Amino acid sequence: MKQTLTTLYRQTGSSYRKRVQGMGTFGILLAFVVICLALALSTPRFMTVSNLTIIVTQVSINALLAFGVTFVIITGGIDLSLGSMVAVTGVVAALFAHPDTYPLIVPLMMALGAGFLMGGFNGLVITRSKVPPFIVTLGTMTIGRGLALILSKGRPVSNLSDTFNFIGGGQVFGVPFPIIILIVVFVLCSLLLRKTIWGRYMYAVGGNEQAARASGIPIAKIKMLVYILSGLLAALAGIVLTSRITTGQPNAGQGFELDAIAAAIIGGTSTSGGSGTMTGTLIGALLIGVISNGLDLLNVTSYYQQVVMGVIIIGAVVLDGLNRKK
Amino acid sequence: MKQTLTTLYRQTGSSYRKRVQGMGTFGILLAFVVICLALALSTPRFMTVSNLTIIVTQVSINALLAFGVTFVIITGGIDLSLGSMVAVTGVVAALFAHPDTYPLIVPLMMALGAGFLMGGFNGLVITRSKVPPFIVTLGTMTIGRGLALILSKGRPVSNLSDTFNFIGGGQVFGVPFPIIILIVVFVLCSLLLRKTIWGRYMYAVGGNEQAARASGIPIAKIKMLVYILSGLLAALAGIVLTSRITTGQPNAGQGFELDAIAAAIIGGTSTSGGSGTMTGTLIGALLIGVISNGLDLLNVTSYYQQVVMGVIIIGAVVLDGLNRKK
Amino acid sequence: NQNTDSAEGDKPVIGVTMLSMQNEFIVNVSDEIDKKAQEAGVELITVDAERSALKQIEQVESFIAQGVDAIIMNPCEVEASSPAVAKAQAAGIPIINVNSETATKPSAFVGSDDVESARIAMKYIAERLGGKGNVIMIHGYMGQAAQIKREQGAREVLKNYPDLKLIASQTGEWDRAKAMSLMENWIQSYGGQINAVFAHNDEMGMGAVNALTAAGMKDKVVVVSVDAIPDALQAVQKGTLDATVYQNAQQQGSQAIETALKILNKQPYEVQVLIPFQLVTKKNVAQFVK
Amino acid sequence: MTSSKPILQITHLSKSFGGIKALDDVQLTLHRGEVLALMGENGAGKSTLMKILMGLEKADAGEILFEGEPLKNRDVKDTLKKGISMIHQELLVVPELSVADNIFLGRETTRWLPGWINNEDIYQKTETLLGTLGVAIDPRMKMKYLSVAEMQMVEIAKAISNNARIIIMDEPTSALSDKEVASLFRMIKDLKTQGVAIIYISHKMEEIAQIADTITVLRDGQYIATKPAAELDRNALITLMVGRQIDLLFPVAIGKQEEVLLSVRHLTQPGKFSDVSFDLHAGEVLGLAGLMGAGRTEVARAIFGLDPLAGGEVFVKGLPVTIRSPQDAIRYGIGYVSEDRKALGCIPGMSVQHTLTLASLKHYAQWGFIEARSEEGAAELMVSELRIKTASLQQGVMQLIGGNQQKVVIGKVLLARPDIIILDEPTRGIDIGAKHEIYKLIRQLTERGIAVLMISSELPEITGLCDRVLVLSQGRQTALLDRSEATQEKIMAHAVHQQR
Numbered sequence A, B: 001m002k003q004t005l006t007t008l009y010r011q012t013g014s015s016y017r018k019r020v021q022g023m024g025t026f027g028i029l030l031a032f033v034v035i036c037l038a039l040a041l042s043t044p045r046f047m048t049v050s051n052l053t054i055i056v057t058q059v060s061i062n063a064l065l066a067f068g069v070t071f072v073i074i075t076g077g078i079d080l081s082l083g084s085m086v087a088v089t090g091v092v093a094a095l096f097a098h099p100d101t102y103p104l105i106v107p108l109m110m111a112l113g114a115g116f117l118m119g120g121f122n123g124l125v126i127t128r129s130k131v132p133p134f135i136v137t138l139g140t141m142t143i144g145r146g147l148a149l150i151l152s153k154g155r156p157v158s159n160l161s162d163t164f165n166f167i168g169g170g171q172v173f174g175v176p177f178p179i180i181i182l183i184v185v186f187v188l189c190s191l192l193l194r195k196t197i198w199g200r201y202m203y204a205v206g207g208n209e210q211a212a213r214a215s216g217i218p219i220a221k222i223k224m225l226v227y228i229l230s231g232l233l234a235a236l237a238g239i240v241l242t243s244r245i246t247t248g249q250p251n252a253g254q255g256f257e258l259d260a261i262a263a264a265i266i267g268g269t270s271t272s273g274g275s276g277t278m279t280g281t282l283i284g285a286l287l288i289g290v291i292s293n294g295l296d297l298l299n300v301t302s303y304y305q306q307v308v309m310g311v312i313i314i315g316a317v318v319l320d321g322l323n324r325k326k
Numbered sequence C: 001n002q003n004t005d006s007a008e009g010d011k012p013v014i015g016v017t018m019l020s021m022q023n024e025f026i027v028n029v030s031d032e033i034d035k036k037a038q039e040a041g042v043e044l045i046t047v048d049a050e051r052s053a054l055k056q057i058e059q060v061e062s063f064i065a066q067g068v069d070a071i072i073m074n075p076c077e078v079e080a081s082s083p084a085v086a087k088a089q090a091a092g093i094p095i096i097n098v099n100s101e102t103a104t105k106p107s108a109f110v111g112s113d114d115v116e117s118a119r120i121a122m123k124y125i126a127e128r129l130g131g132k133g134n135v136i137m138i139h140g141y142m143g144q145a146a147q148i149k150r151e152q153g154a155r156e157v158l159k160n161y162p163d164l165k166l167i168a169s170q171t172g173e174w175d176r177a178k179a180m181s182l183m184e185n186w187i188q189s190y191g192g193q194i195n196a197v198f199a200h201n202d203e204m205g206m207g208a209v210n211a212l213t214a215a216g217m218k219d220k221v222v223v224v225s226v227d228a229i230p231d232a233l234q235a236v237q238k239g240t241l242d243a244t245v246y247q248n249a250q251q252q253g254s255q256a257i258e259t260a261l262k263i264l265n266k267q268p269y270e271v272q273v274l275i276p277f278q279l280v281t282k283k284n285v286a287q288f289v290k
Numbered sequence D: 001m002t003s004s005k006p007i008l009q010i011t012h013l014s015k016s017f018g019g020i021k022a023l024d025d026v027q028l029t030l031h032r033g034e035v036l037a038l039m040g041e042n043g044a045g046k047s048t049l050m051k052i053l054m055g056l057e058k059a060d061a062g063e064i065l066f067e068g069e070p071l072k073n074r075d076v077k078d079t080l081k082k083g084i085s086m087i088h089q090e091l092l093v094v095p096e097l098s099v100a101d102n103i104f105l106g107r108e109t110t111r112w113l114p115g116w117i118n119n120e121d122i123y124q125k126t127e128t129l130l131g132t133l134g135v136a137i138d139p140r141m142k143m144k145y146l147s148v149a150e151m152q153m154v155e156i157a158k159a160i161s162n163n164a165r166i167i168i169m170d171e172p173t174s175a176l177s178d179k180e181v182a183s184l185f186r187m188i189k190d191l192k193t194q195g196v197a198i199i200y201i202s203h204k205m206e207e208i209a210q211i212a213d214t215i216t217v218l219r220d221g222q223y224i225a226t227k228p229a230a231e232l233d234r235n236a237l238i239t240l241m242v243g244r245q246i247d248l249l250f251p252v253a254i255g256k257q258e259e260v261l262l263s264v265r266h267l268t269q270p271g272k273f274s275d276v277s278f279d280l281h282a283g284e285v286l287g288l289a290g291l292m293g294a295g296r297t298e299v300a301r302a303i304f305g306l307d308p309l310a311g312g313e314v315f316v317k318g319l320p321v322t323i324r325s326p327q328d329a330i331r332y333g334i335g336y337v338s339e340d341r342k343a344l345g346c347i348p349g350m351s352v353q354h355t356l357t358l359a360s361l362k363h364y365a366q367w368g369f370i371e372a373r374s375e376e377g378a379a380e381l382m383v384s385e386l387r388i389k390t391a392s393l394q395q396g397v398m399q400l401i402g403g404n405q406q407k408v409v410i411g412k413v414l415l416a417r418p419d420i421i422i423l424d425e426p427t428r429g430i431d432i433g434a435k436h437e438i439y440k441l442i443r444q445l446t447e448r449g450i451a452v453l454m455i456s457s458e459l460p461e462i463t464g465l466c467d468r469v470l471v472l473s474q475g476r477q478t479a480l481l482d483r484s485e486a487t488q489e490k491i492m493a494h495a496v497h498q499q500r
């Protein structure tokens, strides 16, 4: 009987496996294109080089944070301390960026170091204790805000060197420097996530922690890594922000974490972990930026802007969902 | 045939009755007691009847929101629109609460109605589309803020009737009215969660949605229910807040959602759904309130307050975790 | 008329970015700007910076890209909003600061000095207490320009009165409910020692009044705050709030738009239009209430 | 074989979870090229022992010698590197990663830069690997699009690809059809000749008889015996495992009654099944047989309202009904016990009592308020009727071991008082003793006039228990056999019928 089986049995039709990979970001891209088209038709001011440049520059800070939190969410975590890390690292950078004091590398390294430490703190508490990431990073959010105020003595830290201010305000061949940073970081984050073992392990940890453990993946190390990456990217965002507003603001970055998480989720990263792409996140961040810019261009009254913004974001993700179902 | 079956389903005397339940909140209760003791030893002003009364009054608004979001989190969702719902419902209540216009019931019903509609909107979008609750309620958060500003034209709505102001400011037999509301709502929410089929269904939906569906549980209705409950409790919080500060503030309630979610999670509600208790949430809210009050009593400088607050919250949950492991 | 293109329409277009449209005083300034602009036949693009200097810079960048004829900015921050001024000037667009200043000098400034408002308030407290007593200060959101300046003004005055002691200070984040909780907690720890409260804005002042009234201590404590919002004026009239400092929203709004029009029409204009603060007490409150 | 030095020797191993002793002074010896069957009832401690060997759990006491060297202070990665790999009882897959990524998870080949994955290499190796196993799966397909059987094959491929010296297989065939089982056994024979040692855990007696060289039996965490497979017949083995004799495996049927409780006509779901029609009588067990992927589960899900039907009619007691959700189905008196108790049966964190009463909660409630006494009474009754072994009603359902968990899920369905019960693979992964009890229970139910539709991949179960057998092949109904004509050979012939 066994013989008959082996010879006669054949794998049944593989109709359901048409989708192999990479369909994830299509839906939201469509929503994004639709919104852009609608805006281009509504106002001639939208589709100009200068306006598009402004949008991307404006998006850069949120996108940097969103890349960081994408790593974190892929492993099944969350990072609410992003905004506070922006403030702390921004103040730290500013403290070392006064003209004629230290070379440019010093404020940069100090800010990145601060981001590293805060991200590392998050990672350490999360991996060593059973405390949920939501609470740990909410705690760090509060702590960070206090630290930023302590370090700056509650006052904006101003009078920064021109070289430092170039980072957020300068241009290279007509391209604002934040855009260049954005592109470079996007490429690096994409590669890290898609092409390296660490990226692969992040998906594994978030997708099925038990399976990751049984495969000998160092779960704690990967979690440390993503929170540290999140901290470092927040530091980068803090540097760009500080340089752009030419001041270290202890109260900067409030609510940034929600925008960043929103960008990641709109871009298809699942809050339950194990899935998400940097391209999706970038589109998510651009989508938010485009809507915000478009509403300003159309001169929608500020109160109504918020209503419209909320409706469009929900609508875009609904559209994405409808598209996926098909 | 039913007859034969009923014999199978007949009741017999109870023999199993071991109490394994109710250990969940023990750890955080311990942390709470430790913090209270520490404060009582640091300052004699902490353990006075009047101070404890004030703490509970202050906690009441966050606790009401936290009860609502506990339902939501138990089903595996999240509600970020709490703060905005507080603002909208507060403004709505205030608009109908001017002296010598409508009887007290009108502002109350209008506010609860607004909360019902907003919660219902959240529930409807979440159950009808594939959009994650995080995005839907983030959208509602933005929309709600806009609505509150539109309704109030961006200005506080003041000049409220004394009967309305009694809700947040009055006392009954020396007990502030918000405390009475808090206790009544706590008891009702506890009963709903522990003693009714709907409460049981909430745990089932959050614990394993597929299994709940296969057990014949109306998933969509339960989800609608929790978001509507969340909206109604936010409306109640909005009414208490508006009455307490004697104005409807369109910018009230910002960040309340994070505090409420924190209270729920500190109290042992798991963000992945399927577990949590109202008692835990109440302790979580009280913990936050006690720390905040204690830091004011000890006159800790404002910058350091935030640092200490963050450290204590993380510490309390770590302590809880250590305790659970044993 | 919202869609009229700035380039072709002959109406001048002015971009307006306001600190926060959730703040009553700012909304009043903005409303006055709207009203005056309509009278003058000017098209306005009004946006809300939501207290974020970064957002404000981006909005000004967007104004520049749209080619507006002039910009009115209600700055979020002294330093952090400065790049916006620099960018506008680099693009050759006149920029008028309204209400508060930036480090980079704009084409014109219309407003008042926040430090002054706190000086007025604190001096009033000192007078009421006879230069002796315990004061509590409720700050605005820490690190924001208005908070920093109002603290600075208050401390300047305190220095002149060695017997006037600042026993506690804490942030109420511009929020009535937060200030109320804060005041409740202070009443627990200081009780009868408190003689006066200075709140950085009326919202917080009203919160303190609520808490003190509930504790039955309002008669013994002097409460002063800044802004003169209608609620506060009413409280001053009732005697629950002792004083507030009036900042003239109408004047700031109308002067801002007038200055902008003068610049556009190449008429002579004043580079600095200072609109003085006024102390409002029970005595003179009637003239401020409408 | 026994004369050579053992490759693995476990002695005096003990392990407790909280108060429960999962393993108590257990021993095990394994030689090169040997297939050792590790046998025991659910909860005997088999998986725990293997997890300790892998370094996934820490032992309280005892020693493990691998090639004469003690294995100490190591994590899973070290164990894997040493050449010990394991196919886990529960599928351990990462759904969003590709098949190849899953297979090489933690062992990726890199090039160019440190950490830079060489995807081509991984895909290529996977293709070869799957080829030798005889499975046609695209290495680039995301794991989540695979059927459970395919996932299990991938897990097998993963364990084998490690060049392991010892491979532990913890119920590797629980979701496999005979075709895949056959190719797995061929693979095992190949591995044996290469000197690889295999520890094989299964509840399927036929498999053990086919491939085991040696059998080690555990009972309640204690070591019972190790014997050459040839010396143990089926009954002797069962006696060792259970500690008592189990007599008649399949209880006798009483025979069906005339009343038709459920009848379906021309049920169709495009791509899954089409034109399925049958009648289900009161008091009968209708078997639903077929190969893996024949669409049996899909038919059951559709009848129960878990998936939408594209066409066809359903009649309950002669009346046409439309079932749009499980709620409707339950209202019409239909109950469904899923093949996947973790995914569709149990709710993590819920107690035994709450799980039992979940589908029938309304019966114990007034105005929505649950009457504690009446709920508890119902739960107690089920615990005693089904002889569910649980510390208390408050015990977490996920903490129960295999057979008992399944009984709780059946109890949950029974408490909703169905007249028609659909059982999908009701004995998957549960031990021989519990299986026997479930067979008895099924017969008790039919004696009460309940109609049972039973899906099973174990043919002895179908022929032993069912009154009639409906055979599906590729979503089409190919035969409806009476008990007298339903032999294993005949069923199989119809199951592979129509295959192109």
Ligand SMILES: Nc1ncnc2c1ncn2[C@@H]1O[C@H](COP(=O)(O)OP(=O)(O)OP(=O)(O)O)[C@@H](O)[C@H]1O
Binding pocket: D017, D020, D021, D022, D040, D041, D042, D043, D044, D045, D046, D047, D048, D049, D089, D399, D400, D401, D402, D403, D429, D431
């Ligand atoms: N992580 C754990 N925590 C507590 N108890 C556990 C844990 N893992 C296993 N156990 C208990 O240890 C005992 C042995 O379980 P184990 O999974 O090893 O049995 P098994 O022989 O593999 O059973 P099955 O045939 O059902 O797979 C059981 O009583 C089980 O409940």
Ligand SMILES: Nc1ncnc2c1ncn2[C@@H]1O[C@H](COP(=O)(O)OP(=O)(O)OP(=O)(O)O)[C@@H](O)[C@H]1O
Binding pocket: A012, A013, A016, D144, D145, D146, D147, D148, D272, D290, D291, D292, D293, D294, D295, D296, D297, D298, D339, D455, D457
């Ligand atoms: N996740 C999935 N998505 C789409 N189709 C699937 C999925 N899993 C299985 N299928 C397909 O559905 C059909 C039936 O699958 P399934 O293996 O559940 O059938 P079955 O007859 O119930 O077998 P068994 O009960 O033995 O598992 C097959 O064609 C299978 O390839």
Ligand SMILES: [Mg+2]
Binding pocket: D046, D047, D048, D089, D170
């Ligand atoms: Mg096992």
Ligand SMILES: [Mg+2]
Binding pocket: D296, D297, D298, D339, D424
């Ligand atoms: Mg099946």
